[in-house]
Amino acid sequence: MIDIKLLRQDPDLFRAGAAKKRIACDIDRLLELDQRLRESSQRADELRARQKAGGKRMAEASPAERPALLEEQRAQKAELKALDDELAPLQEELDRLLLRVPNPPAAEVPEGRDDSENVELRRVGEPRQFAFEARDHMSLAEAQGWIDVQAAGRISGSRNYFLLGDLALLEQAVMRYAFEHMVKKGFVPVSVPTLVRTEAMVGTGYFPGGEEQAYRCDDRDDLCLVGTAEVPLTALHGGSILDGARLPLKYVALSSCYRREAGTYGKDTRGLYRVHQFLKVEQVVIAAADSKASVAHHLAILENAEELLRSFDLAYRVVNVCGGDLGQGQVQKFDIETWMPSREGYGETHSASRFHDYQARRLALRYRDADGKVQFCHTLNNTVAASTRMLIALLENHQQADGTVRVPAPLVPYLGGRTHLGVPLG
RNA sequence: GGAGAGGUGGCAGAGUGGCCGAAUGCGCUAGAUUGCUAAUCUGGUGUCUUGGGAAACCGGGACCGAGGGUUCGAAUCCCUCCCUCUCCGCCA
Structure with a gap:
């Protein structure tokens, strides 16, 4: 607000x-x-x-x-x-x-109508060139017996999936690694509720406006399934006045994320790109009200995610999201798009936002500064790793000619020392 | 799910219709005292909002889990909801 x-x-x-x-x-x-x-x-x-x-x-x-x-x-x-x-x-x-007045975007935010006008800041890594006929993640996963969307469709409807075997293991490995990556950086590990009151959705700025994107329990309970752990993490200290000396608070959480994807019929229907449920490791920073420091935090959480991608040997680009593609509350947003061979392009895998005090005002999230004055906090968040989109990138980029998938070095310990997943395909 | 007890300031805890934004204690903070620490004494110490003021500050209003209601008047009485605790049942 x-x-x-x-x-x-x-x-x-x-x-x-x-x-x-x-x-x-x-x-x-x-x-x-x-x-x-x-x-x-x-x-x-x-x-x-x-x-x-x-x-x-x-x-x-x-x-x-x-x-x-x-x-x-x-x-x-x-x-x-x-x-x-x-x-x-x-x-x-x-x-x-x-509640509907948008937070004015930063001066550095480019003019533009939609994501086509986002401004690329940098490209890191070379998109992989294949000396063989590369498969998209779906055909690869199906050939390896790693995915069952038919059964998922029967049981849960479209845009749902079962992961099996090595792919289920890889999902866990990525989440564990991403989580520990952040814990090593001093982020406090948190396990969060994914069912939240409407109040928390309003507090974080998803409502009003985003109701169509969120699953809501029936009217026996005033509860929604969160689309990201940002919601419970940012709301964690809502309603309280924190000791300014304790800021910034840095949190990391692993949670399931639920998205209705209403109005996306026919868009990204194949594979894991757009699904109703996935796992995500999310980083949230609750900081003092200082726009300069806020920018520094923003760059830091962006770098945290980039580090992870580089360690996975994935090529990516960072874009400065334009005005028309910003959410109501965001002051500025950087998206990271990771190279996905099947798309012959970069696909969004991360989104780093800074809000200034927009969310804090709605959540009554405040702190007492050194002079004893009560102020609203600044909040920020970024993806560390979203399971499905990371799996797409890993499978497609690290597939071998024989249909096995190379495991990037940081994940090897999380897969019992294995360097390749799957079996050679005929 | 059934039965009961509660939710008051940073914390503990009093307050059952007007003198209560709220005793008292702890904590915090400024000062005094002190060889140092400890102890002691004195003052200060909620949030939001509005008006005045350059500011320190001063005046008004709101807030005792949330929202309604009764009343000239509600922390106190009534209703609904939320949360916490105890016992029983069910269950990961």
């Missing part, structure tokens, strides 16, 4: 921000509501003050004085009630609109 005081001071900043993000947003209506509410609530506060004073007089009044006082208080009460009734819907509308 944005700071309404800033909005009053500099509405154009927010108009420009919304325009850059290509998100419609009625700033004028918001300012008008704010203005009216502030004026009226002053009146309401005065009425309440008189009401309170009257109550005190009542307590001290003699029985003879009471009836007159009572009458006076009744009249006041009616007046106050009328005013409150008038204000309540306005306040509601303001709150609703406020």
Whole structure:
């Protein structure tokens, strides 16, 4: 959520921000509501003050004085009630609109309508050239007996999968390695709930707006399945005032992630690229409110993921995501796209976002700084490794002519010392 | 799922209709005292919001798990929900 005081001071900043993000947003209506509410609530506060004073007089009044006082208080009460009734819907509308105001993107964010206008920052590693007919991850996995989407479709519907044998082992290996990679860097390992209240979805900025992308339990419970561990991790300290000396807090979590993928019919239907459920190791930083430091954290968590990709011998590129492709809350986002031979291109595998205090405001996530002032935290997050997309990259890039898959060095210890997976195919 | 007990400031804990934003203790903090440490004494010590002020600060309003209600007046009474604890049942 944005700071309404800033909005009053500099509405154009927010108009420009919304325009850059290509998100419609009625700033004028918001300012008008704010203005009216502030004026009226002053009146309401005065009425309440008189009401309170009257109550005190009542307590001290003699029985003879009471009836007159009572009458006076009744009249006041009616007046106050009328005013409150008038204000309540306005306040509601303001709150609703406020949740929708996009966080203005950083100056470094490129102009652009959608992902086609993201700006490439660098390419690292050479896409692999094959001296043989390379397979896509699906045909390779099927040939090795590593995947069953038919059975998954029968049991769970489309975009679900069973992984079997070596591929199930590889998934675990990647997750374990990614997790420990971050723990070694001092990130606190966390196991998180993946069922969260609507409140947490709103707090992290996924709602309102992202409801179609999230699975929701039925109305017996107010619970959603998270699309990423970012949600529980960022919400972990919501509602509290942290000791500023303890910041930044760095967390890493491994969790299942659930995505409805509504509106993507016919898109990436083959294989593991777009699925309803996967595992992901996610890094979250909760920091002090300092935009410079925030940028440093952003680059650091980006580098953490790049390190992992380089250690896997995977080629990738980093893009600076353009305004139109940014989410409502993000100040800036870097995506990492990893080379995927079957796509003959780079496919998104990581997404590093920084939010400034946008999520923190919604979550009431604050800290006390060295001067004793209460401030909203800055939050950031990035993927470390998302299982399915990492498996696509590993299978396709490290496949051998005989249909086995080479295991990159860091994963060997997590696979019992094996350097190749699968059996030679005829 | 059944029965019961609770949710009050950083923590512990009082408060059953007005004098309660809330006693007391601990903690924290500033100062005094002190050869050092410990101890002692004194003051300060919630959040949000609004108005005034350059600021220190001052005034108003809201907040005692959340949301509704009763009342001139609610931490206190009523309803719904959430959470915690104890016992029983079921279960990974």
